[in-house]
Amino acid sequence: MLRPHPLAPPRLSPLLIGLALLAGAALSHAAPAGAVQATAERAPIDWVDPFIGTTGEGNVFPGATLPFGFIQVSPDTGPGSGAGGYKRDRQIDGFSQQHISGMGGPLYGHISLMPATGPVATPWQMVSKAKSGERASPGYYTVHMAPWDVQVELTATQDVALHRHTFHGPGQPRVVLDASHVLYGTDASWNSALPQDGELEIDRERREVSGKMSFIGARDKNRSWTVYFVARFDQPFAASALWQHAKRRGATLDFARGGAGAPAKVQSRVALSYHSVAQARGYLERETPGWDFEAAHAAARRTWAAALGKIKIEGGSASQRTQFYTALYRVHLTPNDWTGEAPARYGQRPYYENILCMWDTFRTVNPLLTLIQPRVQAGIVNTMLDYHRTDGWTGDAHSAWHYEHVQNGSSADVIVADGYAKGLPGVDWKLAYEAVRKNAFVDADPASNRRPNQGRFRLTDYLSLHYLPTDASEKYRDVQGVSRTLEYAHNDFAVLSLARRYGTPGEIAALEARQLWYANQWDAGTGFMRGRLRNGDWFAPFDPLKAETGRQYYEGHAWTWSWYVPHDNKGLIALNGGRAAFTDKLTTAVEHHYEAYNEPGMLQTYLFTHAGRPDRTQHYVRKALSHFSSASDGLPGNDDSGTTSAWLVWSMLGIYPHAGEDYYYVGSPVFRKATIELGNGRRFVLEAPASSDKALHVRRAQLGGKPFDQAWLRHADIMRGAKLRLDMAEQPGAWAQGGALPPSVSPPAR
Incomplete structure (x- = not known):
């Protein structure tokens, strides 16, 4: 074809x-x-x-x-x-x-x-x-x-x-x-x-x-x-x-x-x-x-x-403009339209291939495509559903007609939930629930001793113990018990968003409980998400600075993964002893252990917003941007199918998606003005006339011409073509510190 x-x-x-x-x-x-x-x-x-x-x-x-x-x-x-x-x-x-x-x-x-x-x-x-x-x-x-x-x-x-x-x-x-x-x-x-x-x-x-x-x-x-x-x-x-x-x-x-x-x-x-x-x-x-x-x-x-041209910017240096548009270019390189080149069993439906790094792209790439390339994003989601319908599973990565390995959780769940929450057109959401429900409830191989290509690794153990034990497999070292448990809980939250419309009462009740199982990895004695054995004992010896892909973590250590509860940051704040303690410890994490190009930690600079400290988000996002440049080595880590580039696009624009839900954080825009051509024909405008390398803090904001005192906005605000104006200053102020906090599963912590 x-x-x-x-x-x-x-x-x-x-x-x-x-x-x-x-x-x-x-x-x-x-x-x-x-x-x-x-x-x-x-x-x-x-x-x-x-x-x-x-x-x-x-x-x-x-x-x-x-x-x-x-x-x-x-x-x-x-x-x-x-x-x-x-x-x-x-x-x-x-x-x-x-x-x-x-x-x-x-x-x-x-x-x-x-x-x-x-x-x-x-x-x-x-x-x-x-x-x-x-x-x-x-x-x-x-x-x-x-x-x-x-x-x-x-x-x-x-x-x-x-x-x-x-x-x-x-x-x-x-x-x-x-x-x-x-x-x-x-x-x-x-x-x-x-x-x-x-x-x-x-x-x-x-x-x-x-x-x-x-x-x-x-x-x-x-x-x-x-x-x-x-x-x-x-x-x-x-x-x-x-x-x-x-x-x-x-x-x-x-x-x-x-x-x-x-x-x-x-x-x-x-x-x-x-x-x-x-x-x-x-x-x-x-x-x-x-x-x-x-x-x-x-x-x-x-x-x-x-x-x-779907995003036009004003202001910024030549280097910043080059970084921005090169990053936007990279976002458009994968996945690839293989319509007509799908396996014969798929027929002649639109088909995307090289849907790689779903475990990364769900954070930044897919939400960006939903805004500026919704037809492409719908094609990606529908191809994942075709993987499920034709070969049994959504998978977590796919290339050259084959599934690739699942890295941690079933990240397709979050991609689907993100599109569902934002009303992505052209998707059969009932079929989508069928696909992600299988990821959440069916164990492809309960005795697996290798990284799977479909489903969640040792899901049966997770469902039985309410966490994935580090000794789930004696033969396979890379259990990644903490990383997988945290991602499984987030995946369950994502599946729940569709279950409330398409699932049974039993499925809804199960997922509502499971989305909170992240807390089973919390060790109050050390203050970190820590591995546990089958018998409930804590994994030992424990070093929060030991980076690994191994029994506890994937591509990181306790300082990387102890912040990964995207759907329930209020609950995470409570585990850390409240907003002040959370802010202090998170400051240590991003000062000494944060890497913008290591996806499990990408969200950390924005988490201050959940504790009512958007000024810290503004400071640390700008600090993270300083690690990028327009030189040939200016991309500080693996681009992971455009994930790092999309992080750069979002962070330079001054808003950042909360994947799987319908809201965005307000960060610190690099440019004086950005105009985004939306898929529905409208334009979202973000103005920060005084923004500069030094004027990086938001002192006041207006959304649609009205005072705006919260450091996050809804997808609907963007899609209706609103204008967000931010007044920038060199010194931090109290803007949004008393405003409404972003959504979370648990009740607010004080």
């Missing part, structure tokens, strides 16, 4: 296409995002720098794609380059057609093209010696590579990658196609995939190489898949040959030299499918019927401009 891109603009007339080509040609030589340019002349798209996060631990890629596109064509830099397959300080070993952004382990890297001049002795081991002139913008990438003296340019449509190679050197122009190319992580156990077998064919008359390649692995040794492809070229082959090395497969294609001293230019269009060569060829015919690289680039730019 061929389909238009979900955000594609309408087809333009030939005149408008010509104008767009001029704009696109100018863009391909535009200054980088950090260059000096008048602010008024720069559209949101022109502030994006895809190289932010390409050194350090961001695990992102700089190549060309469309928002939520099926194709992400990008350079690869070999083993050790992380999930995105690319590190800016490494040399290039190919340009492959599919990537994921910001994951812990690599995936895809299918079908690489590598241009060169002169002889190529080992086509499966090609690496540039130097690179220069590397630039990127949304929908475009270019680089010059030595020793071959060749310029590479990339752009993309929804399903097709376009390559343009300009050979300046005197040697024989050639392109090496590697059908077995994959991305490799830093450890053998994290290989992205292992090529198994393939079939390739060269059709000189069509100027095509086509075929298929099968793989196994990709973070799960038990899964396999096959990729079909077509690569079509605009120039005839002067010579061509297939090559094979062990399980590697590819083709070497030679082209004529340029005439009269001019460089040779070769364009190619590459399409993939998980069904057939014919389907891949169909994408070529429909989306790129000709060889106009600039037209494709201009169309990609229009699509990105529309997506990024």
Whole structure:
């Protein structure tokens, strides 16, 4: 099934296409995002720098794609380059057609093209010696590579990658196609995939190489898949040959030299499918019927401009604007619209794939898409429901037609509850309850000794003991008893929100009790959420600073996880001895242990609001923002499918979602004004005219022109197109400290 891109603009007339080509040609030589340019002349798209996060631990890629596109064509830099397959300080070993952004382990890297001049002795081991002139913008990438003296340019449509190679050197122009190319992580156990077998064919008359390649692995040794492809070229082959090395497969294609001293230019269009060569060829015919690289680039730019233009900001420094729009860009990279590429058993319904890191994205990405891309978010939720309807479970992560592991709880529950609370249109909420109810009440494997791919780990033990014991499994170390119990309780709260409409009285009563089981992990003697054994004893020895993925915690320690009760912060405040004690201890936590890019703790800076101290939230959010920058290492941690980037977007805007419920915290806006184009056609405006690096505290507020004395607002306030005005000052005041507190399960603590 061929389909238009979900955000594609309408087809333009030939005149408008010509104008767009001029704009696109100018863009391909535009200054980088950090260059000096008048602010008024720069559209949101022109502030994006895809190289932010390409050194350090961001695990992102700089190549060309469309928002939520099926194709992400990008350079690869070999083993050790992380999930995105690319590190800016490494040399290039190919340009492959599919990537994921910001994951812990690599995936895809299918079908690489590598241009060169002169002889190529080992086509499966090609690496540039130097690179220069590397630039990127949304929908475009270019680089010059030595020793071959060749310029590479990339752009993309929804399903097709376009390559343009300009050979300046005197040697024989050639392109090496590697059908077995994959991305490799830093450890053998994290290989992205292992090529198994393939079939390739060269059709000189069509100027095509086509075929298929099968793989196994990709973070799960038990899964396999096959990729079909077509690569079509605009120039005839002067010579061509297939090559094979062990399980590697590819083709070497030679082209004529340029005439009269001019460089040779070769364009190619590459399409993939998980069904057939014919389907891949169909994408070529429909989306790129000709060889106009600039037209494709201009169309990609229009699509990105529309997506990024949904939030317009005023004020802030050049670096802050670059950080903001680059983060917003990253939010649009995953998941990916694979409609027509779903497994046959799913039929032809809209289908999203690479719904990864649900355990992270529920916090920031999905609530943001609900505001600015509700049709996409509904597609994501409906795909999760299709996973349930077709294969039995929503899962917690999914890629390349397969479930991936469940990290802690069943985070799909929170994504569903968030959409339900906010009235996300286009979802069958009765079916949604059926799906999340299964997560809450059915144990996929009560005796499991491994991290599951569906459901909740050892749910039967949790239901019996009212917590997950650290010794639930003797054979499996990473029980994560505290982390899982806390997330299960939050998941139960999320499921309860739908149960009140669609569940039975017994289900409602059970979930109402279970949402409070987080307190069973609270050790009053130490003042932390602590692991417990089956017999009820506390886990020992206990060190609140011991970070682990192990018996008690996941990717953190007691200082990380003892604040994770999102649905009942009033109850958590009571456990800590009241608002003052809670505020003091939380201050210690965010001063010494907070990492904005470690998702279990992301919410901590906003929790002061529940204790009536929004001034602390304002201070610590701004402090956390100082760890980001517009440099290539300016993304301080793994982007986790856009989760960290979405945290940055929200925190710079000055509001932050409470996932699974219908309210948002008021933080400390970086910009003087932000206008959000909402999915319902209205606009939400947040004004903070005096905001600056020093003026970070809210002294007064108005919502809809009326005084506003609480540090949170409802989703309905945003969706009706209200204006929130914040008067900022350098020193904290008493604003909202006596106002209404955000919702919570327990009664208020004093």
